[in-house]
Amino acid sequence: MVRSTALFIATLVIIIQVCIASYLPNGIYQIALRGGQLTDLGQGPDGEIALLPPKNNYQAQLWRISSRDNAVIIQNFASHLYISGRLHPGEPLRLSRAPTSWKLTQAFDESLFIETVGQYNGEHLVVDVSGFDSELLAILAKPRKTEDQAWSFHHVGGFYEEPRQYRLPYNKAGLCH
Numbered sequence: 445m446v447r448s449t450a451l452f453i454a455t456l457v458i459i460i461q462v463c464i465a466s467y468l469p470n471g472i473y474q475i476a477l478r479g480g481q482l483t484d485l486g487q488g489p490d491g492e493i494a495l496l497p498p499k500n501n502y503q504a505q506l507w508r509i510s511s512r513d514n515a516v517i518i519q520n521f522a523s524h525l526y527i528s529g530r531l532h533p534g535e536p537l538r539l540s541r542a543p544t545s546w547k548l549t550q551a552f553d554e555s556l557f558i559e560t561v562g563q564y565n566g567e568h569l570v571v572d573v574s575g576f577d578s579e580l581l582a583i584l585a586k587p588r589k590t591e592d593q594a595w596s597f598h599h600v601g602g603f604y605e606e607p608r609q610y611r612l613p614y615n616k617a618g619l620c621h
């Protein structure tokens with residue numbers, strides 16, 4: 445009786461582990477927010493980016509951006525978060541698609557979330573993040589296919605500026621100062 449009960453419990457544990465593993469997001473760029481720093485940027489086969497809250501949890505897939513067709517670029521400026529690249533409707537960064545806007549939810553800590561709405565013109569998304577903790581936002585990007593692995597970014601403000609090149613290590617994220 446004890447043996448069959450132990451076997452049943454072991455089988456149940458294995459089933460639960462398999463279910464959890466199949467539920468977690470797979471093959472993504474995983475970025476963990478730790479003390480205001482962005483760390484652990486890893487490349488996935490599908491070229492996706494995931495923003496994880498400070499403590500990894502099973503809701504990580506709510507913060508995804510697809511970059512399968514184009515490089516997706518996220519950059520923090522004084523009051524705007526700038527995302528460039530082809531964003532696929534229905535694929536969230538907890539960006540909920542509307543005809544001309546996206547809603548962004550950013551985690552400050554385990555419990556606090558702030559929402560803001562940014563305009564999307566089919567090519568770029570600009571989000572006002574003046575109420576966000578700027579230390580939690582940083583340069584995240586998939587490198588363009590260039591020999592020197594330079595990462596391209598656009599400046600956001602009242603004017604347009606030609607893309608600038610930031611030479612960063614491949615598969616790393618750096619703070620934008």
